[in-house]
Amino acid sequence: MTDWIARWKNGEIGWHKDRVNARLIAFIDCLELQQGDLVFVPLCGKSQDMMYLLECGFRVIGVELSALAIEQFFDENQLNYSKHQSGQFKVYQAENISLYCGDYFALNKMLLSAVSAVYDRAALVALDGDLRTKYAIHLYAIIPNGCRILLLTLNYPxxxxxxxxxxxxxxxxxxxxxxxxxxxxxxxxxxxxxxxFQNEGVDFIEKVTYCLHKK
Ligand SMILES: C[S@@+](CC[C@H](N)C(=O)[O-])C[C@H]1O[C@@H](n2cnc3c(N)ncnc32)[C@H](O)[C@@H]1O
Structure with missing residues:
Protein backbone atom coordinates (compact mmCIF):
# COMPACT_ATOMS: atom_id res chain seq x y z
CA MET A 1 0.00 0.00 0.00
CA THR A 2 2.82 2.38 0.83
CA ASP A 3 4.03 1.70 -2.70
CA TRP A 4 0.89 3.25 -4.19
CA ILE A 5 1.11 6.26 -1.90
CA ALA A 6 4.75 6.73 -2.97
CA ARG A 7 3.83 6.46 -6.65
CA TRP A 8 1.32 9.27 -6.28
CA LYS A 9 3.81 11.37 -4.32
CA ASN A 10 6.49 10.87 -7.00
CA GLY A 11 4.08 11.38 -9.91
CA GLU A 12 4.72 7.83 -11.18
CA ILE A 13 1.18 7.37 -12.46
CA GLY A 14 1.71 6.02 -15.96
CA TRP A 15 -1.73 4.35 -15.90
CA HIS A 16 -3.55 7.69 -15.66
CA LYS A 17 -5.15 8.94 -18.87
CA ASP A 18 -6.32 12.47 -19.51
CA ARG A 19 -9.14 11.27 -21.73
CA VAL A 20 -12.19 9.11 -21.10
CA ASN A 21 -11.70 5.39 -21.74
CA ALA A 22 -13.17 4.44 -25.12
CA ARG A 23 -14.41 1.11 -23.77
CA LEU A 24 -16.44 2.86 -21.05
CA ILE A 25 -18.15 4.96 -23.72
CA ALA A 26 -18.69 1.95 -26.00
CA PHE A 27 -20.08 -0.42 -23.37
CA ILE A 28 -21.71 1.72 -20.68
CA ASP A 29 -25.16 0.60 -21.88
CA CYS A 30 -24.50 -2.93 -20.64
CA LEU A 31 -24.83 -1.52 -17.11
CA GLU A 32 -28.50 -0.71 -17.81
CA LEU A 33 -28.34 2.46 -15.74
CA GLN A 34 -31.06 5.06 -15.18
CA GLN A 35 -30.39 8.77 -14.62
CA GLY A 36 -29.30 9.38 -11.02
CA ASP A 37 -28.10 5.81 -10.44
CA LEU A 38 -25.02 5.35 -8.26
CA VAL A 39 -21.86 3.85 -9.78
CA PHE A 40 -19.06 2.47 -7.61
CA VAL A 41 -15.52 3.03 -8.91
CA PRO A 42 -13.05 0.90 -6.90
CA LEU A 43 -9.38 2.00 -6.76
CA CYS A 44 -10.48 5.12 -8.61
CA GLY A 45 -7.29 7.20 -8.73
CA LYS A 46 -8.17 10.51 -10.38
CA SER A 47 -9.78 8.85 -13.37
CA GLN A 48 -11.45 11.11 -15.94
CA ASP A 49 -13.93 8.28 -16.41
CA MET A 50 -15.62 9.50 -13.21
CA MET A 51 -16.24 12.87 -14.87
CA TYR A 52 -17.81 11.04 -17.81
CA LEU A 53 -20.11 9.12 -15.46
CA LEU A 54 -21.16 12.42 -13.84
CA GLU A 55 -21.71 14.04 -17.23
CA CYS A 56 -23.95 11.10 -18.21
CA GLY A 57 -26.17 11.98 -15.22
CA PHE A 58 -25.05 9.25 -12.82
CA ARG A 59 -23.76 9.62 -9.27
CA VAL A 60 -20.35 8.27 -8.30
CA ILE A 61 -18.85 6.70 -5.19
CA GLY A 62 -15.16 5.86 -5.34
CA VAL A 63 -12.48 4.50 -3.07
CA GLU A 64 -8.82 5.40 -3.30
CA LEU A 65 -5.84 5.00 -0.94
CA SER A 66 -4.12 8.22 -1.92
CA ALA A 67 -5.45 11.55 -0.62
CA LEU A 68 -3.21 13.25 -3.18
CA ALA A 69 -5.02 11.47 -6.04
CA ILE A 70 -8.42 12.51 -4.71
CA GLU A 71 -7.38 16.12 -4.15
CA GLN A 72 -5.91 16.27 -7.66
CA PHE A 73 -9.17 14.87 -9.08
CA PHE A 74 -11.27 17.63 -7.52
CA ASP A 75 -8.75 20.42 -8.18
CA GLU A 76 -8.02 19.48 -11.80
CA ASN A 77 -11.73 19.23 -12.58
CA GLN A 78 -12.48 22.46 -10.69
CA LEU A 79 -15.01 20.84 -8.41
CA ASN A 80 -15.58 22.43 -5.00
CA TYR A 81 -15.50 19.77 -2.32
CA SER A 82 -15.98 19.30 1.39
CA LYS A 83 -14.25 16.77 3.64
CA HIS A 84 -15.39 14.77 6.64
CA GLN A 85 -14.30 11.70 8.55
CA SER A 86 -16.48 8.58 8.41
CA GLY A 87 -15.04 5.65 10.38
CA GLN A 88 -11.70 4.72 8.84
CA PHE A 89 -12.28 6.89 5.77
CA LYS A 90 -11.81 10.53 4.98
CA VAL A 91 -14.69 11.35 2.63
CA TYR A 92 -14.30 13.99 -0.07
CA GLN A 93 -17.64 15.16 -1.41
CA ALA A 94 -18.87 17.33 -4.27
CA GLU A 95 -22.19 17.39 -6.09
CA ASN A 96 -23.13 13.78 -7.02
CA ILE A 97 -19.71 12.37 -6.12
CA SER A 98 -18.15 11.01 -2.91
CA LEU A 99 -14.60 9.69 -2.90
CA TYR A 100 -13.59 7.63 0.14
CA CYS A 101 -9.93 7.92 1.00
CA GLY A 102 -8.77 4.64 2.50
CA ASP A 103 -8.52 0.92 1.91
CA TYR A 104 -10.97 -0.82 -0.44
CA PHE A 105 -10.87 -3.90 1.80
CA ALA A 106 -12.27 -1.83 4.70
CA LEU A 107 -15.45 -0.89 2.77
CA ASN A 108 -18.65 -2.50 3.96
CA LYS A 109 -21.95 -3.54 2.46
CA MET A 110 -23.93 -0.75 4.12
CA LEU A 111 -21.89 1.92 2.43
CA LEU A 112 -22.58 0.47 -1.02
CA SER A 113 -26.19 -0.56 -0.48
CA ALA A 114 -27.49 1.99 -3.04
CA VAL A 115 -25.01 1.10 -5.77
CA SER A 116 -26.44 -0.02 -9.15
CA ALA A 117 -23.19 -0.69 -11.01
CA VAL A 118 -19.44 -0.99 -10.70
CA TYR A 119 -16.85 0.33 -13.14
CA ASP A 120 -13.46 -1.38 -12.88
CA ARG A 121 -10.69 -0.01 -15.05
CA ALA A 122 -7.16 -0.75 -13.80
CA ALA A 123 -8.39 -1.90 -10.38
CA LEU A 124 -8.38 -5.73 -10.59
CA VAL A 125 -5.30 -5.68 -12.84
CA ALA A 126 -3.47 -3.39 -10.40
CA LEU A 127 -3.41 -6.18 -7.80
CA ASP A 128 -1.13 -9.22 -7.63
CA GLY A 129 -2.48 -12.81 -7.61
CA ASP A 130 -3.61 -13.29 -4.00
CA LEU A 131 -5.02 -9.81 -3.72
CA ARG A 132 -7.08 -10.32 -6.88
CA THR A 133 -8.86 -13.24 -5.25
CA LYS A 134 -9.44 -11.17 -2.12
CA TYR A 135 -10.67 -8.26 -4.28
CA ALA A 136 -13.26 -10.37 -6.11
CA ILE A 137 -14.53 -12.05 -2.92
CA HIS A 138 -14.84 -8.68 -1.21
CA LEU A 139 -16.61 -7.12 -4.20
CA TYR A 140 -19.23 -9.86 -4.18
CA ALA A 141 -19.72 -9.32 -0.43
CA ILE A 142 -20.19 -5.54 -0.52
CA ILE A 143 -22.32 -4.86 -3.63
CA PRO A 144 -26.07 -5.44 -3.69
CA ASN A 145 -27.84 -8.15 -5.68
CA GLY A 146 -28.74 -6.99 -9.17
CA CYS A 147 -25.56 -4.95 -9.51
CA ARG A 148 -23.76 -5.04 -12.88
CA ILE A 149 -20.03 -4.62 -13.37
CA LEU A 150 -18.18 -3.28 -16.39
CA LEU A 151 -14.76 -4.88 -16.02
CA LEU A 152 -11.79 -3.98 -18.21
CA THR A 153 -8.81 -6.32 -18.09
CA LEU A 154 -5.50 -6.90 -19.81
CA ASN A 155 -3.90 -10.15 -20.85
CA TYR A 156 -0.33 -10.57 -22.07
CA PRO A 157 2.48 -13.11 -21.54
CA PHE A 197 5.16 -3.49 -23.97
CA GLN A 198 6.50 -3.25 -27.53
CA ASN A 199 9.90 -2.04 -26.28
CA GLU A 200 10.10 -5.03 -23.93
CA GLY A 201 9.39 -7.38 -26.84
CA VAL A 202 6.01 -8.52 -25.49
CA ASP A 203 4.19 -10.58 -28.15
CA PHE A 204 0.66 -9.24 -27.57
CA ILE A 205 -1.50 -7.34 -25.14
CA GLU A 206 -5.17 -8.19 -25.23
CA LYS A 207 -7.68 -5.70 -23.89
CA VAL A 208 -10.77 -7.52 -22.74
CA THR A 209 -14.13 -6.13 -21.62
CA TYR A 210 -16.62 -8.07 -19.52
CA CYS A 211 -20.09 -7.39 -18.21
CA LEU A 212 -20.77 -9.24 -14.96
CA HIS A 213 -24.07 -9.43 -13.11
CA LYS A 214 -24.61 -10.26 -9.45
CA LYS A 215 -27.99 -11.98 -9.53
C1 LIG B 1 -3.53 1.42 -11.52
S1 LIG B 1 -4.29 2.66 -10.60
C2 LIG B 1 -5.85 2.84 -11.43
C3 LIG B 1 -6.61 4.08 -11.07
C4 LIG B 1 -7.92 4.30 -11.85
N1 LIG B 1 -8.80 3.17 -11.75
C5 LIG B 1 -7.65 4.63 -13.29
O1 LIG B 1 -8.21 3.98 -14.17
O2 LIG B 1 -6.92 5.60 -13.55
C6 LIG B 1 -4.73 1.80 -9.11
C7 LIG B 1 -5.15 2.74 -8.00
O3 LIG B 1 -5.59 1.97 -6.89
C8 LIG B 1 -5.18 2.60 -5.69
N2 LIG B 1 -5.19 1.50 -4.69
C9 LIG B 1 -4.35 0.45 -4.62
N3 LIG B 1 -4.69 -0.37 -3.62
C10 LIG B 1 -5.79 0.16 -3.03
C11 LIG B 1 -6.62 -0.22 -1.94
N4 LIG B 1 -6.39 -1.35 -1.23
N5 LIG B 1 -7.67 0.57 -1.62
C12 LIG B 1 -7.92 1.72 -2.32
N6 LIG B 1 -7.17 2.14 -3.36
C13 LIG B 1 -6.11 1.38 -3.72
C14 LIG B 1 -3.82 3.19 -6.03
O4 LIG B 1 -3.46 4.26 -5.19
C15 LIG B 1 -4.04 3.64 -7.47
O5 LIG B 1 -4.46 4.98 -7.55
Whole structure:
Protein backbone atom coordinates (compact mmCIF):
# COMPACT_ATOMS: atom_id res chain seq x y z
CA MET A 1 0.00 0.00 0.00
CA THR A 2 2.82 2.38 0.83
CA ASP A 3 4.03 1.70 -2.70
CA TRP A 4 0.89 3.25 -4.19
CA ILE A 5 1.11 6.26 -1.90
CA ALA A 6 4.75 6.73 -2.97
CA ARG A 7 3.83 6.46 -6.65
CA TRP A 8 1.32 9.27 -6.28
CA LYS A 9 3.81 11.37 -4.32
CA ASN A 10 6.49 10.87 -7.00
CA GLY A 11 4.08 11.38 -9.91
CA GLU A 12 4.72 7.83 -11.18
CA ILE A 13 1.18 7.37 -12.46
CA GLY A 14 1.71 6.02 -15.96
CA TRP A 15 -1.73 4.35 -15.90
CA HIS A 16 -3.55 7.69 -15.66
CA LYS A 17 -5.15 8.94 -18.87
CA ASP A 18 -6.32 12.47 -19.51
CA ARG A 19 -9.14 11.27 -21.73
CA VAL A 20 -12.19 9.11 -21.10
CA ASN A 21 -11.70 5.39 -21.74
CA ALA A 22 -13.17 4.44 -25.12
CA ARG A 23 -14.41 1.11 -23.77
CA LEU A 24 -16.44 2.86 -21.05
CA ILE A 25 -18.15 4.96 -23.72
CA ALA A 26 -18.69 1.95 -26.00
CA PHE A 27 -20.08 -0.42 -23.37
CA ILE A 28 -21.71 1.72 -20.68
CA ASP A 29 -25.16 0.60 -21.88
CA CYS A 30 -24.50 -2.93 -20.64
CA LEU A 31 -24.83 -1.52 -17.11
CA GLU A 32 -28.50 -0.71 -17.81
CA LEU A 33 -28.34 2.46 -15.74
CA GLN A 34 -31.06 5.06 -15.18
CA GLN A 35 -30.39 8.77 -14.62
CA GLY A 36 -29.30 9.38 -11.02
CA ASP A 37 -28.10 5.81 -10.44
CA LEU A 38 -25.02 5.35 -8.26
CA VAL A 39 -21.86 3.85 -9.78
CA PHE A 40 -19.06 2.47 -7.61
CA VAL A 41 -15.52 3.03 -8.91
CA PRO A 42 -13.05 0.90 -6.90
CA LEU A 43 -9.38 2.00 -6.76
CA CYS A 44 -10.48 5.12 -8.61
CA GLY A 45 -7.29 7.20 -8.73
CA LYS A 46 -8.17 10.51 -10.38
CA SER A 47 -9.78 8.85 -13.37
CA GLN A 48 -11.45 11.11 -15.94
CA ASP A 49 -13.93 8.28 -16.41
CA MET A 50 -15.62 9.50 -13.21
CA MET A 51 -16.24 12.87 -14.87
CA TYR A 52 -17.81 11.04 -17.81
CA LEU A 53 -20.11 9.12 -15.46
CA LEU A 54 -21.16 12.42 -13.84
CA GLU A 55 -21.71 14.04 -17.23
CA CYS A 56 -23.95 11.10 -18.21
CA GLY A 57 -26.17 11.98 -15.22
CA PHE A 58 -25.05 9.25 -12.82
CA ARG A 59 -23.76 9.62 -9.27
CA VAL A 60 -20.35 8.27 -8.30
CA ILE A 61 -18.85 6.70 -5.19
CA GLY A 62 -15.16 5.86 -5.34
CA VAL A 63 -12.48 4.50 -3.07
CA GLU A 64 -8.82 5.40 -3.30
CA LEU A 65 -5.84 5.00 -0.94
CA SER A 66 -4.12 8.22 -1.92
CA ALA A 67 -5.45 11.55 -0.62
CA LEU A 68 -3.21 13.25 -3.18
CA ALA A 69 -5.02 11.47 -6.04
CA ILE A 70 -8.42 12.51 -4.71
CA GLU A 71 -7.38 16.12 -4.15
CA GLN A 72 -5.91 16.27 -7.66
CA PHE A 73 -9.17 14.87 -9.08
CA PHE A 74 -11.27 17.63 -7.52
CA ASP A 75 -8.75 20.42 -8.18
CA GLU A 76 -8.02 19.48 -11.80
CA ASN A 77 -11.73 19.23 -12.58
CA GLN A 78 -12.48 22.46 -10.69
CA LEU A 79 -15.01 20.84 -8.41
CA ASN A 80 -15.58 22.43 -5.00
CA TYR A 81 -15.50 19.77 -2.32
CA SER A 82 -15.98 19.30 1.39
CA LYS A 83 -14.25 16.77 3.64
CA HIS A 84 -15.39 14.77 6.64
CA GLN A 85 -14.30 11.70 8.55
CA SER A 86 -16.48 8.58 8.41
CA GLY A 87 -15.04 5.65 10.38
CA GLN A 88 -11.70 4.72 8.84
CA PHE A 89 -12.28 6.89 5.77
CA LYS A 90 -11.81 10.53 4.98
CA VAL A 91 -14.69 11.35 2.63
CA TYR A 92 -14.30 13.99 -0.07
CA GLN A 93 -17.64 15.16 -1.41
CA ALA A 94 -18.87 17.33 -4.27
CA GLU A 95 -22.19 17.39 -6.09
CA ASN A 96 -23.13 13.78 -7.02
CA ILE A 97 -19.71 12.37 -6.12
CA SER A 98 -18.15 11.01 -2.91
CA LEU A 99 -14.60 9.69 -2.90
CA TYR A 100 -13.59 7.63 0.14
CA CYS A 101 -9.93 7.92 1.00
CA GLY A 102 -8.77 4.64 2.50
CA ASP A 103 -8.52 0.92 1.91
CA TYR A 104 -10.97 -0.82 -0.44
CA PHE A 105 -10.87 -3.90 1.80
CA ALA A 106 -12.27 -1.83 4.70
CA LEU A 107 -15.45 -0.89 2.77
CA ASN A 108 -18.65 -2.50 3.96
CA LYS A 109 -21.95 -3.54 2.46
CA MET A 110 -23.93 -0.75 4.12
CA LEU A 111 -21.89 1.92 2.43
CA LEU A 112 -22.58 0.47 -1.02
CA SER A 113 -26.19 -0.56 -0.48
CA ALA A 114 -27.49 1.99 -3.04
CA VAL A 115 -25.01 1.10 -5.77
CA SER A 116 -26.44 -0.02 -9.15
CA ALA A 117 -23.19 -0.69 -11.01
CA VAL A 118 -19.44 -0.99 -10.70
CA TYR A 119 -16.85 0.33 -13.14
CA ASP A 120 -13.46 -1.38 -12.88
CA ARG A 121 -10.69 -0.01 -15.05
CA ALA A 122 -7.16 -0.75 -13.80
CA ALA A 123 -8.39 -1.90 -10.38
CA LEU A 124 -8.38 -5.73 -10.59
CA VAL A 125 -5.30 -5.68 -12.84
CA ALA A 126 -3.47 -3.39 -10.40
CA LEU A 127 -3.41 -6.18 -7.80
CA ASP A 128 -1.13 -9.22 -7.63
CA GLY A 129 -2.48 -12.81 -7.61
CA ASP A 130 -3.61 -13.29 -4.00
CA LEU A 131 -5.02 -9.81 -3.72
CA ARG A 132 -7.08 -10.32 -6.88
CA THR A 133 -8.86 -13.24 -5.25
CA LYS A 134 -9.44 -11.17 -2.12
CA TYR A 135 -10.67 -8.26 -4.28
CA ALA A 136 -13.26 -10.37 -6.11
CA ILE A 137 -14.53 -12.05 -2.92
CA HIS A 138 -14.84 -8.68 -1.21
CA LEU A 139 -16.61 -7.12 -4.20
CA TYR A 140 -19.23 -9.86 -4.18
CA ALA A 141 -19.72 -9.32 -0.43
CA ILE A 142 -20.19 -5.54 -0.52
CA ILE A 143 -22.32 -4.86 -3.63
CA PRO A 144 -26.07 -5.44 -3.69
CA ASN A 145 -27.84 -8.15 -5.68
CA GLY A 146 -28.74 -6.99 -9.17
CA CYS A 147 -25.56 -4.95 -9.51
CA ARG A 148 -23.76 -5.04 -12.88
CA ILE A 149 -20.03 -4.62 -13.37
CA LEU A 150 -18.18 -3.28 -16.39
CA LEU A 151 -14.76 -4.88 -16.02
CA LEU A 152 -11.79 -3.98 -18.21
CA THR A 153 -8.81 -6.32 -18.09
CA LEU A 154 -5.50 -6.90 -19.81
CA ASN A 155 -3.90 -10.15 -20.85
CA TYR A 156 -0.33 -10.57 -22.07
CA PRO A 157 2.48 -13.11 -21.54
CA UNK A 158 3.33 -12.42 -17.89
CA UNK A 159 6.73 -14.12 -18.34
CA UNK A 160 7.79 -11.37 -20.75
CA UNK A 161 7.21 -8.36 -18.48
CA UNK A 162 6.24 -7.90 -14.84
CA UNK A 163 3.17 -6.05 -13.50
CA UNK A 164 1.43 -3.96 -12.47
CA UNK A 165 -0.68 -3.93 -14.50
CA UNK A 166 -0.90 -7.70 -14.17
CA UNK A 167 -2.08 -10.08 -16.88
CA UNK A 168 -5.49 -11.53 -16.01
CA UNK A 169 -6.69 -14.07 -18.56
CA UNK A 170 -10.27 -15.15 -19.32
CA UNK A 171 -9.91 -18.36 -17.30
CA UNK A 172 -8.90 -16.40 -14.22
CA UNK A 173 -11.76 -13.92 -14.66
CA UNK A 174 -14.19 -16.83 -14.84
CA UNK A 175 -12.72 -18.35 -11.67
CA UNK A 176 -12.62 -15.08 -9.76
CA UNK A 177 -16.20 -14.16 -10.61
CA UNK A 178 -17.75 -17.60 -10.60
CA UNK A 179 -20.72 -16.37 -8.57
CA UNK A 180 -21.56 -13.74 -11.18
CA UNK A 181 -23.32 -14.09 -14.52
CA UNK A 182 -20.52 -13.48 -17.00
CA UNK A 183 -20.33 -12.11 -20.55
CA UNK A 184 -17.23 -11.20 -22.57
CA UNK A 185 -18.05 -8.17 -24.70
CA UNK A 186 -14.83 -7.56 -26.57
CA UNK A 187 -11.25 -8.76 -26.87
CA UNK A 188 -8.57 -7.27 -29.13
CA UNK A 189 -4.80 -7.11 -29.38
CA UNK A 190 -3.66 -3.51 -28.73
CA UNK A 191 0.12 -4.00 -28.89
CA UNK A 192 0.46 -1.21 -31.50
CA UNK A 193 -0.71 1.33 -28.90
CA UNK A 194 1.44 0.06 -26.03
CA UNK A 195 5.04 1.28 -26.60
CA UNK A 196 6.23 0.08 -23.16
CA PHE A 197 5.16 -3.49 -23.97
CA GLN A 198 6.50 -3.25 -27.53
CA ASN A 199 9.90 -2.04 -26.28
CA GLU A 200 10.10 -5.03 -23.93
CA GLY A 201 9.39 -7.38 -26.84
CA VAL A 202 6.01 -8.52 -25.49
CA ASP A 203 4.19 -10.58 -28.15
CA PHE A 204 0.66 -9.24 -27.57
CA ILE A 205 -1.50 -7.34 -25.14
CA GLU A 206 -5.17 -8.19 -25.23
CA LYS A 207 -7.68 -5.70 -23.89
CA VAL A 208 -10.77 -7.52 -22.74
CA THR A 209 -14.13 -6.13 -21.62
CA TYR A 210 -16.62 -8.07 -19.52
CA CYS A 211 -20.09 -7.39 -18.21
CA LEU A 212 -20.77 -9.24 -14.96
CA HIS A 213 -24.07 -9.43 -13.11
CA LYS A 214 -24.61 -10.26 -9.45
CA LYS A 215 -27.99 -11.98 -9.53
C1 LIG B 1 -3.53 1.42 -11.52
S1 LIG B 1 -4.29 2.66 -10.60
C2 LIG B 1 -5.85 2.84 -11.43
C3 LIG B 1 -6.61 4.08 -11.07
C4 LIG B 1 -7.92 4.30 -11.85
N1 LIG B 1 -8.80 3.17 -11.75
C5 LIG B 1 -7.65 4.63 -13.29
O1 LIG B 1 -8.21 3.98 -14.17
O2 LIG B 1 -6.92 5.60 -13.55
C6 LIG B 1 -4.73 1.80 -9.11
C7 LIG B 1 -5.15 2.74 -8.00
O3 LIG B 1 -5.59 1.97 -6.89
C8 LIG B 1 -5.18 2.60 -5.69
N2 LIG B 1 -5.19 1.50 -4.69
C9 LIG B 1 -4.35 0.45 -4.62
N3 LIG B 1 -4.69 -0.37 -3.62
C10 LIG B 1 -5.79 0.16 -3.03
C11 LIG B 1 -6.62 -0.22 -1.94
N4 LIG B 1 -6.39 -1.35 -1.23
N5 LIG B 1 -7.67 0.57 -1.62
C12 LIG B 1 -7.92 1.72 -2.32
N6 LIG B 1 -7.17 2.14 -3.36
C13 LIG B 1 -6.11 1.38 -3.72
C14 LIG B 1 -3.82 3.19 -6.03
O4 LIG B 1 -3.46 4.26 -5.19
C15 LIG B 1 -4.04 3.64 -7.47
O5 LIG B 1 -4.46 4.98 -7.55
Missing amino acids: QTQISGPPYAVNAKEVRLLFTKFEYRQLECFNDIDNEPK
